[in-house]
Amino acid sequence: MITNQALNVKELLAKDEQFLSSALYRVFHIVAERGEGSYIYSTDGMKYLDLTCGIGVTQLGHCHPEVVKAAQEQLAKLVHISCVTHHTENIKLAEKLEKILPGEINNTFFCNSGAEAVDGAIKLSRYVNSGRPNIVAFRGSFHGRTLGSTALSSSKALHRKHYDPLLAGITFVDFPNCWGCPVFKDPKNCQLECLDLLTRMFKLNLPPESISAIIIEPIVGEGGYVPAPSHSLNPRFNYLKELRKICDEYNILFICDEVQSGIGRTGKWFGIEHYGVVPDVITMAKGIANGLPMGAFSSKKKYMSLMPPGAHGSTFGGNLVSCAAASKTLEVIERDKLLDYVSKTGTELMKHLENELKSIAKIRGFGFMIGIELTSKEKAEKVIEECFKEKILILSAGAEQKVIRFIPPLNIERTLLFNTIDKIINIIKKG
Ligand SMILES: Cc1ncc(COP(=O)(O)O)c(C=O)c1O
Numbered sequence: 001m002i003t004n005q006a007l008n009v010k011e012l013l014a015k016d017e018q019f020l021s022s023a024l025y026r027v028f029h030i031v032a033e034r035g036e037g038s039y040i041y042s043t044d045g046m047k048y049l050d051l052t053c054g055i056g057v058t059q060l061g062h063c064h065p066e067v068v069k070a071a072q073e074q075l076a077k078l079v080h081i082s083c084v085t086h087h088t089e090n091i092k093l094a095e096k097l098e099k100i101l102p103g104e105i106n107n108t109f110f111c112n113s114g115a116e117a118v119d120g121a122i123k124l125s126r127y128v129n130s131g132r133p134n135i136v137a138f139r140g141s142f143h144g145r146t147l148g149s150t151a152l153s154s155s156k157a158l159h160r161k162h163y164d165p166l167l168a169g170i171t172f173v174d175f176p177n178c179w180g181c182p183v184f185k186d187p188k189n190c191q192l193e194c195l196d197l198l199t200r201m202f203k204l205n206l207p208p209e210s211i212s213a214i215i216i217e218p219i220v221g222e223g224g225y226v227p228a229p230s231h232s233l234n235p236r237f238n239y240l241k242e243l244r245k246i247c248d249e250y251n252i253l254f255i256c257d258e259v260q261s262g263i264g265r266t267g268k269w270f271g272i273e274h275y276g277v278v279p280d281v282i283t284m285a286k287g288i289a290n291g292l293p294m295g296a297f298s299s300k301k302k303y304m305s306l307m308p309p310g311a312h313g314s315t316f317g318g319n320l321v322s323c324a325a326a327s328k329t330l331e332v333i334e335r336d337k338l339l340d341y342v343s344k345t346g347t348e349l350m351k352h353l354e355n356e357l358k359s360i361a362k363i364r365g366f367g368f369m370i371g372i373e374l375t376s377k378e379k380a381e382k383v384i385e386e387c388f389k390e391k392i393l394i395l396s397a398g399a400e401q402k403v404i405r406f407i408p409p410l411n412i413e414r415t416l417l418f419n420t421i422d423k424i425i426n427i428i429k430k431g
Contacts, residue, residue, distance in 0.1 A: 006231070008043055008408075009030070009031055012031045012043060013029060013031065022168045027384075028134045028393060031044075036061075036063055037063075037064075037232075038408065038412050038416065040342065043298045046288065047391045049104075049375070051407065051408050052407065053287075053407050053408065053409055055260075055395070057286045057290070058290055058409060059265070059285075059287040059290055059410045060332055061411060063291075066332055067139050067289075067290045067325050067332070067421055069326045070325055071292060073324070073407070074321045077217065079319065080316070080319055082315050082316070083313060089318075089320040090110055090318040092323070093108075093323045093326050093327045095231040096327055097298060097330075100270075100288060100330065101269075101298055104278075105278070105279075105281075105298050107299060107316075108292065108297070108304075109297055109304070110296050110314075111294075111297075112294065112317050112322075113144070114144050114260075114283065114285035114286060115144025115146040116249040116295050117285050117296055117297045118143045118152065118259070119146050119148040120283075120297045121255045122148055122152075122167075122215075123311070124281060124299060124303060124304065124306075124307060124310055124416070125255065126212060126378065127306040128213075128303050128306060129211075129213065129253060131207070133168070133169040133209050134171060135170050135171075135205060135211065135213050136172075136206070136211055136213075136214040136252075137152040137173075138174070138216055138220075139172040139173065140155055140177070140220055140399065141175060141215075141217050141222075142159075142220075142222035143215065143217075144259075145191075147167060151167035151170050152167075152215055155220075155222045155224075155398075155399060156222075156273070156399055157249075158178075162275070168238075169206075171206050174197055176228055176239045176302055177220075177226050179364060183197070195239065199246070202250075206405075208249075208252065211252050212252070213252060213254075213255050214243065214247060214253070214255065214256040215256075215257055216228070216243065217257045217260070218240060218271040218274070218275060219260075219365065219366065219369055221259075221260030221261065221369075222260070222397055223398060224398030224399070224400075224403045225373075225397050225403050226371065227364060238275055238277075241419070247280070247336055253281060254280045254281070255279065256282050258270045258284050259286055261369060262282070262284040262288070263284060263288050264287065264342060264410050265367060265407070266365075266367035266368070267340075268343070268366075271369070272385075281298070281302065281303075282297065282368075284297075288329065289323075289326040289329055290325060290326075291325075292321060292322040293316075294318075294326040295317070316392075336411060341411070345414060346369075346370065346412075349421060350363060352418075352425075357425060360375070362419050365406070368406070368412075370405070370406040371397065371398075371406070372404040372406065372428070373402060373403045373404075374402050374428070377400055377402045379431065380403065380404055382385070386427045387424060387427060390427075392424070406421075
Protein backbone atom coordinates (compact mmCIF):
# COMPACT_ATOMS: atom_id res chain seq x y z
CA MET A 1 0.00 0.00 0.00
CA ILE A 2 1.35 3.45 -0.88
CA THR A 3 0.78 5.85 2.03
CA ASN A 4 0.37 9.61 1.66
CA GLN A 5 3.83 10.10 3.13
CA ALA A 6 5.40 7.61 0.73
CA LEU A 7 3.58 9.31 -2.13
CA ASN A 8 4.92 12.64 -0.94
CA VAL A 9 8.49 11.30 -1.10
CA LYS A 10 7.86 9.89 -4.58
CA GLU A 11 6.46 13.21 -5.76
CA LEU A 12 9.35 15.15 -4.26
CA LEU A 13 11.92 12.86 -5.86
CA ALA A 14 10.13 13.17 -9.22
CA LYS A 15 10.26 16.98 -8.96
CA ASP A 16 13.89 16.78 -7.83
CA GLU A 17 14.66 14.85 -11.01
CA GLN A 18 12.70 17.28 -13.14
CA PHE A 19 14.00 20.57 -11.77
CA LEU A 20 17.45 19.94 -10.31
CA SER A 21 20.63 19.44 -12.31
CA SER A 22 21.54 15.81 -12.87
CA ALA A 23 25.20 16.73 -12.14
CA LEU A 24 24.45 16.81 -8.43
CA TYR A 25 25.01 13.31 -7.06
CA ARG A 26 22.95 12.15 -4.08
CA VAL A 27 23.91 9.14 -1.94
CA PHE A 28 20.61 8.33 -0.24
CA HIS A 29 17.25 8.78 -1.93
CA ILE A 30 15.44 10.12 1.09
CA VAL A 31 14.27 13.70 1.47
CA ALA A 32 15.71 15.45 4.53
CA GLU A 33 13.48 17.96 6.23
CA ARG A 34 14.88 18.68 9.68
CA GLY A 35 17.97 18.03 11.77
CA GLU A 36 18.73 17.97 15.46
CA GLY A 37 22.07 17.02 17.01
CA SER A 38 23.35 13.77 15.55
CA TYR A 39 20.06 13.03 13.78
CA ILE A 40 18.24 14.06 10.65
CA TYR A 41 14.53 13.52 9.97
CA SER A 42 13.12 12.80 6.53
CA THR A 43 9.79 13.94 5.09
CA ASP A 44 8.32 10.47 5.62
CA GLY A 45 8.87 10.73 9.36
CA MET A 46 12.02 8.60 9.59
CA LYS A 47 14.88 9.40 11.96
CA TYR A 48 18.46 8.73 10.85
CA LEU A 49 21.70 8.84 12.81
CA ASP A 50 23.90 11.02 10.63
CA LEU A 51 27.50 9.82 10.64
CA THR A 52 28.25 11.91 7.55
CA CYS A 53 27.78 15.39 9.05
CA GLY A 54 26.81 16.55 5.55
CA ILE A 55 30.33 15.46 4.47
CA GLY A 56 32.30 16.59 7.50
CA VAL A 57 30.54 19.90 8.10
CA THR A 58 28.19 19.87 11.08
CA GLN A 59 30.92 19.51 13.73
CA LEU A 60 28.48 20.35 16.54
CA GLY A 61 25.60 18.32 15.10
CA HIS A 62 22.65 19.66 13.17
CA CYS A 63 21.11 22.98 14.20
CA HIS A 64 23.23 23.41 17.32
CA PRO A 65 21.02 25.78 19.40
CA GLU A 66 23.80 28.26 20.19
CA VAL A 67 24.98 28.47 16.59
CA VAL A 68 21.38 28.85 15.40
CA LYS A 69 20.82 31.62 17.95
CA ALA A 70 24.00 33.45 16.92
CA ALA A 71 23.00 33.26 13.25
CA GLN A 72 19.40 34.30 13.97
CA GLU A 73 20.49 37.28 16.02
CA GLN A 74 22.85 38.33 13.26
CA LEU A 75 20.14 37.83 10.61
CA ALA A 76 17.99 40.36 12.45
CA LYS A 77 20.87 42.86 12.76
CA LEU A 78 22.64 42.87 9.38
CA VAL A 79 22.91 40.08 6.81
CA HIS A 80 25.00 41.53 4.04
CA ILE A 81 27.25 44.44 3.33
CA SER A 82 29.96 42.78 1.17
CA CYS A 83 33.03 44.97 0.74
CA VAL A 84 31.05 48.19 0.81
CA THR A 85 32.06 48.77 4.44
CA HIS A 86 34.10 47.04 7.11
CA HIS A 87 32.01 44.96 9.51
CA THR A 88 32.15 43.59 13.03
CA GLU A 89 31.78 39.86 12.35
CA ASN A 90 34.67 39.10 10.01
CA ILE A 91 37.01 41.14 12.22
CA LYS A 92 35.90 39.15 15.28
CA LEU A 93 36.28 35.82 13.48
CA ALA A 94 39.67 36.62 11.92
CA GLU A 95 41.01 37.58 15.35
CA LYS A 96 39.67 34.34 16.81
CA LEU A 97 41.24 32.30 14.02
CA GLU A 98 44.62 33.91 14.59
CA LYS A 99 44.58 32.41 18.10
CA ILE A 100 44.03 28.86 16.87
CA LEU A 101 46.07 28.88 13.65
CA PRO A 102 49.54 27.33 13.95
CA GLY A 103 52.80 29.28 14.01
CA GLU A 104 52.76 32.81 12.71
CA ILE A 105 49.76 32.35 10.43
CA ASN A 106 47.75 35.40 11.37
CA ASN A 107 45.86 36.86 8.42
CA THR A 108 42.75 35.55 6.67
CA PHE A 109 40.62 35.97 3.55
CA PHE A 110 37.02 34.73 3.85
CA CYS A 111 35.10 33.14 0.99
CA ASN A 112 32.16 30.75 0.67
CA SER A 113 33.55 27.25 0.16
CA GLY A 114 36.56 24.98 0.23
CA ALA A 115 37.13 25.20 -3.52
CA GLU A 116 37.14 29.00 -3.34
CA ALA A 117 39.61 28.85 -0.48
CA VAL A 118 41.92 26.69 -2.61
CA ASP A 119 41.57 29.02 -5.60
CA GLY A 120 42.44 31.95 -3.35
CA ALA A 121 45.51 30.13 -2.05
CA ILE A 122 46.68 29.54 -5.64
CA LYS A 123 46.30 33.25 -6.36
CA LEU A 124 48.28 34.03 -3.22
CA SER A 125 51.09 31.72 -4.38
CA ARG A 126 51.24 33.64 -7.66
CA TYR A 127 51.90 36.82 -5.69
CA VAL A 128 54.38 35.29 -3.28
CA ASN A 129 56.27 33.47 -6.03
CA SER A 130 55.58 35.69 -8.99
CA GLY A 131 57.07 34.31 -12.21
CA ARG A 132 56.96 30.69 -11.08
CA PRO A 133 54.22 29.05 -13.18
CA ASN A 134 54.08 25.57 -11.66
CA ILE A 135 52.23 23.95 -8.77
CA VAL A 136 52.70 20.44 -7.39
CA ALA A 137 49.67 18.51 -6.17
CA PHE A 138 49.29 14.93 -4.97
CA ARG A 139 47.72 12.12 -6.95
CA GLY A 140 44.63 10.88 -5.12
CA SER A 141 43.81 14.24 -3.52
CA PHE A 142 40.69 16.36 -3.86
CA HIS A 143 40.61 20.14 -3.63
CA GLY A 144 37.22 21.15 -5.04
CA ARG A 145 35.06 21.74 -8.09
CA THR A 146 35.98 25.19 -9.43
CA LEU A 147 38.15 25.01 -12.54
CA GLY A 148 41.25 25.93 -10.50
CA SER A 149 40.67 23.42 -7.73
CA THR A 150 39.53 20.76 -10.24
CA ALA A 151 42.90 21.15 -11.95
CA LEU A 152 44.60 20.30 -8.64
CA SER A 153 42.35 17.31 -7.94
CA SER A 154 42.95 13.70 -8.90
CA SER A 155 40.80 11.59 -6.61
CA LYS A 156 38.40 10.56 -9.42
CA ALA A 157 38.78 10.92 -13.18
CA LEU A 158 35.05 11.77 -13.54
CA HIS A 159 35.65 15.06 -11.71
CA ARG A 160 37.95 16.17 -14.58
CA LYS A 161 36.31 14.48 -17.59
CA HIS A 162 35.31 16.95 -20.37
CA TYR A 163 36.79 19.94 -18.52
CA ASP A 164 40.15 20.26 -20.25
CA PRO A 165 41.90 22.58 -20.73
CA LEU A 166 42.12 23.16 -16.99
CA LEU A 167 44.54 25.46 -15.20
CA ALA A 168 48.01 24.87 -16.69
CA GLY A 169 51.22 24.16 -14.80
CA ILE A 170 49.98 21.46 -12.41
CA THR A 171 52.19 18.41 -11.88
CA PHE A 172 51.03 15.46 -9.80
CA VAL A 173 53.20 13.29 -7.63
CA ASP A 174 51.99 10.19 -5.79
CA PHE A 175 50.68 10.73 -2.27
CA PRO A 176 52.80 8.94 0.35
CA ASN A 177 50.29 6.24 1.18
CA CYS A 178 51.62 3.72 3.74
CA TRP A 179 48.52 1.53 3.25
CA GLY A 180 49.04 1.24 -0.50
CA CYS A 181 52.62 2.32 -1.13
CA PRO A 182 52.97 4.02 -4.53
CA VAL A 183 56.36 2.31 -4.99
CA PHE A 184 55.27 -1.01 -3.47
CA LYS A 185 57.52 -0.90 -0.40
CA ASP A 186 56.83 -2.10 3.11
CA PRO A 187 56.57 1.01 5.34
CA LYS A 188 58.37 -0.86 8.13
CA ASN A 189 61.61 -1.09 6.20
CA CYS A 190 61.31 1.23 3.24
CA GLN A 191 63.95 3.81 2.34
CA LEU A 192 61.37 6.62 2.07
CA GLU A 193 61.25 6.09 -1.70
CA CYS A 194 58.00 8.09 -1.96
CA LEU A 195 59.97 11.21 -1.09
CA ASP A 196 62.38 10.40 -3.93
CA LEU A 197 59.44 10.64 -6.34
CA LEU A 198 59.35 14.34 -5.60
CA THR A 199 63.08 15.03 -5.57
CA ARG A 200 63.66 12.94 -8.74
CA MET A 201 61.00 15.01 -10.45
CA PHE A 202 62.93 18.14 -9.49
CA LYS A 203 66.02 16.69 -11.15
CA LEU A 204 64.33 15.24 -14.24
CA ASN A 205 61.47 17.45 -15.37
CA LEU A 206 60.36 20.13 -12.95
CA PRO A 207 63.02 22.55 -11.70
CA PRO A 208 62.05 23.50 -8.15
CA GLU A 209 62.73 27.16 -8.94
CA SER A 210 59.74 27.04 -11.32
CA ILE A 211 57.33 25.88 -8.60
CA SER A 212 55.26 28.48 -6.77
CA ALA A 213 53.46 26.12 -4.41
CA ILE A 214 52.96 22.55 -3.24
CA ILE A 215 49.46 21.75 -2.04
CA ILE A 216 48.73 18.75 0.15
CA GLU A 217 45.96 17.41 2.36
CA PRO A 218 47.64 16.22 5.58
CA ILE A 219 44.99 13.52 5.71
CA VAL A 220 43.57 12.77 2.28
CA GLY A 221 39.78 13.00 2.55
CA GLU A 222 37.75 12.24 -0.58
CA GLY A 223 40.70 10.17 -1.84
CA GLY A 224 40.21 7.55 0.89
CA TYR A 225 41.03 8.85 4.38
CA VAL A 226 44.79 8.40 4.21
CA PRO A 227 47.02 10.29 6.66
CA ALA A 228 50.45 11.30 5.36
CA PRO A 229 53.13 9.22 7.12
CA SER A 230 53.85 10.56 10.58
CA HIS A 231 56.01 9.24 13.39
CA SER A 232 53.00 7.51 14.93
CA LEU A 233 52.65 5.47 11.73
CA ASN A 234 56.26 5.10 10.72
CA PRO A 235 58.77 6.00 13.47
CA ARG A 236 61.43 6.95 10.92
CA PHE A 237 59.32 9.12 8.73
CA ASN A 238 57.33 12.33 8.97
CA TYR A 239 56.55 13.16 5.35
CA LEU A 240 55.19 16.63 6.04
CA LYS A 241 58.36 17.58 7.92
CA GLU A 242 60.42 16.49 4.91
CA LEU A 243 58.11 18.45 2.64
CA ARG A 244 58.55 21.53 4.84
CA LYS A 245 62.35 21.22 4.48
CA ILE A 246 62.04 20.97 0.69
CA CYS A 247 59.72 24.00 0.53
CA ASP A 248 62.15 25.99 2.69
CA GLU A 249 65.12 24.99 0.55
CA TYR A 250 63.50 26.17 -2.69
CA ASN A 251 61.20 28.93 -1.36
CA ILE A 252 58.12 27.02 -2.42
CA LEU A 253 54.86 27.98 -0.70
CA PHE A 254 53.54 25.07 1.41
CA ILE A 255 49.73 25.06 1.13
CA CYS A 256 47.97 22.74 3.52
CA ASP A 257 44.39 21.96 2.52
CA GLU A 258 42.51 21.54 5.80
CA VAL A 259 39.04 21.86 4.29
CA GLN A 260 38.11 18.38 5.51
CA SER A 261 40.68 17.77 8.26
CA GLY A 262 40.44 21.17 9.96
CA ILE A 263 38.33 22.71 12.73
CA GLY A 264 38.73 19.98 15.30
CA ARG A 265 37.88 17.02 13.07
CA THR A 266 41.09 15.15 14.00
CA GLY A 267 41.22 16.18 17.67
CA LYS A 268 43.38 19.21 16.95
CA TRP A 269 42.29 22.46 15.37
CA PHE A 270 44.17 21.51 12.20
CA GLY A 271 45.30 18.08 11.00
CA ILE A 272 48.85 19.23 10.29
CA GLU A 273 49.39 19.83 14.02
CA HIS A 274 49.74 16.04 14.36
CA TYR A 275 52.96 16.40 12.37
CA GLY A 276 54.52 19.31 14.27
CA VAL A 277 54.78 21.26 11.04
CA VAL A 278 53.67 24.81 10.23
CA PRO A 279 52.68 25.33 6.59
CA ASP A 280 52.70 28.71 4.84
CA VAL A 281 49.01 28.68 3.94
CA ILE A 282 46.02 26.87 5.40
CA THR A 283 42.74 26.47 3.54
CA MET A 284 39.61 25.67 5.52
CA ALA A 285 35.84 25.47 5.04
CA LYS A 286 33.36 22.67 5.86
CA GLY A 287 33.19 22.56 9.69
CA ILE A 288 34.01 26.19 10.36
CA ALA A 289 30.44 27.56 10.49
CA ASN A 290 28.64 24.31 11.38
CA GLY A 291 26.72 24.25 8.10
CA LEU A 292 26.56 27.84 6.94
CA PRO A 293 28.57 28.46 3.77
CA MET A 294 32.04 29.65 4.68
CA GLY A 295 35.59 29.09 3.51
CA ALA A 296 38.89 30.80 4.22
CA PHE A 297 42.57 30.81 3.45
CA SER A 298 45.05 32.07 5.99
CA SER A 299 48.73 32.85 5.88
CA LYS A 300 51.33 35.15 7.38
CA LYS A 301 50.59 38.84 7.02
CA LYS A 302 53.90 39.32 5.19
CA TYR A 303 52.57 37.08 2.38
CA MET A 304 48.92 38.14 2.46
CA SER A 305 49.79 41.82 2.25
CA LEU A 306 51.50 41.23 -1.12
CA MET A 307 47.97 41.10 -2.57
CA PRO A 308 46.79 44.70 -2.89
CA PRO A 309 43.15 45.74 -2.31
CA GLY A 310 41.08 44.40 -5.23
CA ALA A 311 43.50 41.60 -6.11
CA HIS A 312 40.90 39.11 -4.91
CA GLY A 313 37.30 39.41 -3.75
CA SER A 314 33.91 37.85 -3.15
CA THR A 315 30.42 39.39 -2.98
CA PHE A 316 29.17 36.99 -0.33
CA GLY A 317 32.44 35.71 1.18
CA GLY A 318 32.70 36.31 4.91
CA ASN A 319 29.10 37.50 5.19
CA LEU A 320 28.00 38.50 8.66
CA VAL A 321 25.68 35.55 9.32
CA SER A 322 28.24 32.89 8.38
CA CYS A 323 30.90 34.73 10.40
CA ALA A 324 28.65 34.92 13.46
CA ALA A 325 27.89 31.19 13.16
CA ALA A 326 31.62 30.43 12.74
CA SER A 327 32.67 32.46 15.79
CA LYS A 328 30.08 30.63 17.88
CA THR A 329 31.14 27.23 16.47
CA LEU A 330 34.78 27.85 17.44
CA GLU A 331 33.72 29.17 20.86
CA VAL A 332 31.63 26.05 21.61
CA ILE A 333 34.37 23.64 20.42
CA GLU A 334 36.77 25.40 22.79
CA ARG A 335 34.40 25.82 25.74
CA ASP A 336 33.16 22.20 25.60
CA LYS A 337 36.75 20.90 25.31
CA LEU A 338 35.82 18.97 22.20
CA LEU A 339 39.39 18.70 20.92
CA ASP A 340 40.28 16.64 24.00
CA TYR A 341 37.12 14.58 23.69
CA VAL A 342 37.67 13.84 20.00
CA SER A 343 41.34 13.08 20.50
CA LYS A 344 40.85 10.63 23.42
CA THR A 345 37.67 9.04 22.11
CA GLY A 346 39.10 8.80 18.58
CA THR A 347 42.15 6.90 19.89
CA GLU A 348 39.90 4.48 21.80
CA LEU A 349 37.71 4.06 18.75
CA MET A 350 40.70 3.28 16.52
CA LYS A 351 41.99 0.67 18.99
CA HIS A 352 38.56 -0.92 19.21
CA LEU A 353 38.20 -1.01 15.42
CA GLU A 354 41.69 -2.47 15.03
CA ASN A 355 41.01 -5.18 17.62
CA GLU A 356 37.77 -6.16 15.97
CA LEU A 357 38.55 -5.74 12.30
CA LYS A 358 42.31 -5.95 11.77
CA SER A 359 42.14 -9.21 9.84
CA ILE A 360 39.57 -7.89 7.34
CA ALA A 361 40.11 -4.14 7.12
CA LYS A 362 42.77 -1.43 7.23
CA ILE A 363 42.00 1.17 9.91
CA ARG A 364 43.54 4.65 9.84
CA GLY A 365 42.99 8.25 10.80
CA PHE A 366 43.06 10.69 13.68
CA GLY A 367 40.28 11.75 16.05
CA PHE A 368 36.90 11.58 14.33
CA MET A 369 38.32 11.29 10.83
CA ILE A 370 38.66 7.53 10.55
CA GLY A 371 38.79 5.39 7.43
CA ILE A 372 37.96 1.68 7.40
CA GLU A 373 39.32 0.23 4.16
CA LEU A 374 37.54 -2.92 3.05
CA THR A 375 38.63 -5.24 0.28
CA SER A 376 36.13 -4.13 -2.37
CA LYS A 377 33.63 -1.48 -3.39
CA GLU A 378 30.87 -4.11 -3.25
CA LYS A 379 31.68 -4.83 0.40
CA ALA A 380 31.61 -1.12 1.26
CA GLU A 381 28.31 -0.66 -0.60
CA LYS A 382 26.82 -3.58 1.32
CA VAL A 383 27.90 -2.04 4.64
CA ILE A 384 26.39 1.32 3.69
CA GLU A 385 23.17 -0.40 2.61
CA GLU A 386 22.91 -2.45 5.82
CA CYS A 387 23.64 0.65 7.93
CA PHE A 388 20.89 2.47 6.05
CA LYS A 389 18.46 -0.31 6.98
CA GLU A 390 19.46 0.36 10.61
CA LYS A 391 18.77 4.08 10.01
CA ILE A 392 22.45 5.00 10.09
CA LEU A 393 23.83 7.23 7.35
CA ILE A 394 27.49 6.60 6.56
CA LEU A 395 29.61 7.33 3.48
CA SER A 396 32.43 5.75 1.54
CA ALA A 397 35.54 7.45 0.13
CA GLY A 398 38.41 6.76 -2.27
CA ALA A 399 38.74 6.25 -6.01
CA GLU A 400 37.60 2.67 -5.57
CA GLN A 401 34.92 3.63 -3.03
CA LYS A 402 35.98 0.85 -0.68
CA VAL A 403 36.79 2.96 2.36
CA ILE A 404 34.04 3.50 4.93
CA ARG A 405 34.56 6.94 6.41
CA PHE A 406 33.66 7.63 9.97
CA ILE A 407 33.01 11.35 10.55
CA PRO A 408 30.49 11.78 13.37
CA PRO A 409 29.76 15.12 15.03
CA LEU A 410 32.56 16.14 17.41
CA ASN A 411 30.09 16.25 20.29
CA ILE A 412 28.35 12.92 19.64
CA GLU A 413 27.47 11.25 22.91
CA ARG A 414 29.97 8.53 23.87
CA THR A 415 27.55 5.67 24.52
CA LEU A 416 25.72 6.32 21.27
CA LEU A 417 29.07 6.43 19.46
CA PHE A 418 30.34 3.09 20.80
CA ASN A 419 26.95 1.33 20.45
CA THR A 420 26.80 2.46 16.86
CA ILE A 421 30.36 1.49 16.05
CA ASP A 422 29.61 -1.99 17.44
CA LYS A 423 26.62 -2.24 15.12
CA ILE A 424 28.82 -1.23 12.19
CA ILE A 425 31.56 -3.68 13.21
CA ASN A 426 28.97 -6.49 13.25
CA ILE A 427 27.70 -5.48 9.84
CA ILE A 428 31.26 -5.45 8.45
CA LYS A 429 32.02 -8.86 10.02
CA LYS A 430 28.89 -10.39 8.50
CA GLY A 431 30.22 -9.22 5.12
C1 LIG B 1 40.32 18.63 1.19
C2 LIG B 1 39.22 19.33 0.46
N1 LIG B 1 39.49 20.48 -0.17
C3 LIG B 1 38.54 21.18 -0.83
C4 LIG B 1 37.24 20.71 -0.88
C5 LIG B 1 36.19 21.50 -1.60
O1 LIG B 1 35.31 22.07 -0.69
P1 LIG B 1 33.90 22.63 -1.16
O2 LIG B 1 33.07 21.47 -1.55
O3 LIG B 1 33.39 23.37 0.04
O4 LIG B 1 34.15 23.55 -2.30
C6 LIG B 1 36.91 19.51 -0.24
C7 LIG B 1 35.56 18.98 -0.28
O5 LIG B 1 35.27 17.84 -0.02
C8 LIG B 1 37.92 18.81 0.45
O6 LIG B 1 37.68 17.65 1.07
